[in-house]
Amino acid sequence: MPTPDRTSLPAIVEAGCDLLELGGPSRVTMQAVAERVGVRAPSLYKRVRDRDALLQLVADATVDALRARVAASDGSLPGLARAYRAFAHARPEGFRLMYAIGTSTEALERASVPVLRAARELVGADRALDEARLVTAWVTGFVSMELAGAFRLGGDVDAAFDYGLARLSAGIAPHDVDGQPPASSRPGHTLPAHGS
Amino acid sequence: MPTPDRTSLPAIVEAGCDLLELGGPSRVTMQAVAERVGVRAPSLYKRVRDRDALLQLVADATVDALRARVAASDGSLPGLARAYRAFAHARPEGFRLMYAIGTSTEALERASVPVLRAARELVGADRALDEARLVTAWVTGFVSMELAGAFRLGGDVDAAFDYGLARLSAGIAPHDVDGQPPASSRPGHTLPAHGS
DNA sequence: ACCTGAACACCGTTCAAGT
């Protein structure tokens, strides 16, 4: 005889996200998550394979929240980059987790669409993928280092961010980079409809 | 009556590094480390406060190994960046750990000296710090994304790396970036002898 | 002074028994 469910997968993932920001990965224990959703630890295994799978779901949910935040920006390169950085500041543990364990392909694809569009605007379709990777790599590294405390001594970190943004926002026409054609315009290469 | 030591702190840290690369942080347990250096787990607490402190030492040792590898490059910006990336490929778990838990200030300072020098060469002393941060952020983010599997679909990742390198190697003269003076040349700011 | 076995608390996970 079925009894009404006392919890749900979304509730479990949300509890995982909350605990993660509260005290890092070590705080998201099966027991703590279970208590937060009003159930005992063994019950979680009805909805989630194990703790690693739960962390994976938390990482995927974080990527999707990042996608939503970035998509809500004005779509310009500085707007995208600032939204990305603001998200990382708001949810540092989630951000770290994304790159600590990776995320699903689909989530990443969707998240990088706006960056690809901005990159195409800036340098053209041929170089859009390479350019998108340049920009996302820079923002990712910048906030990773920020969060890790790698910008500890001196200098104005916000100003350093603006500097990088200005450097990368300066678009380039073909063969401004060097004597060779850009990677993405090599024979046989077309821009796939996917992520950075 | 003192008895000869059966292990040492360096041996413990090395065992931690080895186990880390072998199976990620979850594999560096006190028991596994102890077994590797030939003692029982409780003995480790004579040299290390707890497991977190051990992981911190492993992270610091990794930064120093990175510093040595980068310092052995030709000192050019592409040479530095390629050495950095090669290190991350060789010791992915150690690289991840560096940014997962941060590292000591001194280790970071020493590691970033060559990058600062190359940056000064490229854009001048005023902008050296900002430029060094731009470059290190980019490489860091690039390999982080690589290791996290964020470059999953299509495109040539090596070519994307060369593209970013070419973009960033193109130095800029003053006021090429935008209408404002660079962040590092604002009043009261001088280039500190420290890290990126 | 360093090392160890024994012990304790805590966590992930399984499973038979409940409803």
Place this chain on the structure above:
DNA sequence: ACCTGAACACCGTTCAAGT
């Protein structure tokens, strides 16, 4: 069908007792 207490294996950490 979902939930639970009990149980097991494993890990971090402490400590009294050895040498």
